[in-house]
Amino acid sequence: MATDATSSTSNEGVAGAYIGNSLGLKITMATFTGLALYNALELVVLVLVTFRQYRGLYFWSLIVSASVGVVPYALGFLLKFFELTSVLWLSLSLITVGWYAMVTGQSIVLYSRLHLVLQSPKVLQRVLCMIIINAIFLHIPTTVLTFGSNLDSGGNGFIRGYNVMEKIQMTGFCLQEFILSGIYIYETVKMLRLNPEPGYRKIMYQLLSLNLLIILMDVGLLTVEYLDYYIFETTLKGTVYSVKLKLEFAVLGQLLNVVRHHGWKPTSSINASEFPDFVDVGAARITSDLTRAPPATRQSRSQQPWLDSDDLSIAVFEHSEYQQDRFVPLARPPPSNGTIYQNDTCD
Numbered sequence: 001m002a003t004d005a006t007s008s009t010s011n012e013g014v015a016g017a018y019i020g021n022s023l024g025l026k027i028t029m030a031t032f033t034g035l036a037l038y039n040a041l042e043l044v045v046l047v048l049v050t051f052r053q054y055r056g057l058y059f060w061s062l063i064v065s066a067s068v069g070v071v072p073y074a075l076g077f078l079l080k081f082f083e084l085t086s087v088l089w090l091s092l093s094l095i096t097v098g099w100y101a102m103v104t105g106q107s108i109v110l111y112s113r114l115h116l117v118l119q120s121p122k123v124l125q126r127v128l129c130m131i132i133i134n135a136i137f138l139h140i141p142t143t144v145l146t147f148g149s150n151l152d153s154g155g156n157g158f159i160r161g162y163n164v165m166e167k168i169q170m171t172g173f174c175l176q177e178f179i180l181s182g183i184y185i186y187e188t189v190k191m192l193r194l195n196p197e198p199g200y201r202k203i204m205y206q207l208l209s210l211n212l213l214i215i216l217m218d219v220g221l222l223t224v225e226y227l228d229y230y231i232f233e234t235t236l237k238g239t240v241y242s243v244k245l246k247l248e249f250a251v252l253g254q255l256l257n258v259v260r261h262h263g264w265k266p267t268s269s270i271n272a273s274e275f276p277d278f279v280d281v282g283a284a285r286i287t288s289d290l291t292r293a294p295p296a297t298r299q300s301r302s303q304q305p306w307l308d309s310d311d312l313s314i315a316v317f318e319h320s321e322y323q324q325d326r327f328v329p330l331a332r333p334p335p336s337n338g339t340i341y342q343n344d345t346c347d
Contacts (some may be wrong), residue, residue: 017083036238040070065105072097181211
């Protein structure tokens with residue numbers, strides 16, 4: 001299988017269908033393609049039934065990466081390698097559109113939750129610029145070489161250029177994900193030192209493990225690419241990205257609960273205006289009436305067993321007036337001796 005996969009980098013696979021005789025490689029290609037399609041379709045269903053409001057950068061980046069990314073990417077290579085259609089430009093178009101949405105879309109998924117662990121608008125802006133610049137300078141040249149290698153009958157020059165550009169773009173996108181995962185890991189380690197709460201630490205450990213796993217999967221893909229196993233790498237990529245998206249959906253969605261319960265940020269510093277529009281509450285099950293601000297008085301959870309903590313915390317984001325009300329000191333009888341209570345003022 002390795003011999004057929006290696007020999008495919010010159011012409012076979014890069015230009016046209018796979019014409020080798022390795023049954024094992026064909027089974028491997030079909031298996032990876034099937035896994036990628038299954039994971040992507042399952043993720044789309046999970047996202048649609050989980051979110052009550054279909055909005056926000058996190059929601060749309062997940063949907064686009066799975067449905068417009070992984071699905072057409074996997075189908076395109078299935079049509080191309082097994083020669084299931086004579087219309088070559090159709091499979092190439094599916095591969096290209098899917099690759100754009102899958103690779104850059106997965107980075108946008110990570111970016112859409114980055115503000116929950118990183119409170120630096122300047123760094124967030126630079127990360128977004130990095131994603132946009134890489135999308136322009138890595139996607140477009142690779143696309144030109146892809147179509148040139150397959151549609152130009154004398155395209156040996158395109159094929160050589162594609163083999164070089166394929167390694168460049170793989171390295172570039174892997175570095176991009178290394179940076180994103182590195183930021184998550186760095187900020188997660190810092191927050192773990194600040195909050196000893198078991199539930200909070202569990203989510204942070206999951207986030208740390210997720211980003212370490214993303215780095216390991218990217219290293220594996222990059223290794224296969226530099227070993228020149230082209231067909232193996234291209235079909236494996238769809239499976240890897242579908243797995244990463246499912247893991248990110250499982251872990252990144254919990255970060256919002258951490259912020260809602262103020263697990264790492266002082267309560268007095270929370271302001272609804274700090275959170276961008278893509279801090280969605282679609283995944284939360286809201287049962288309370290959010291058209292009214294919560295009362296100013298505070299009671300312990302034991303005194304209000306019927307109050308859902310998520311309802312109260314979501315109201316913090318929905319009603320900025322609550323921020324003013326919450327700092328109003330509780331009414332007290334005036335002291336008889338004229339003394340002033342220590343906490344009667346609120347900065």
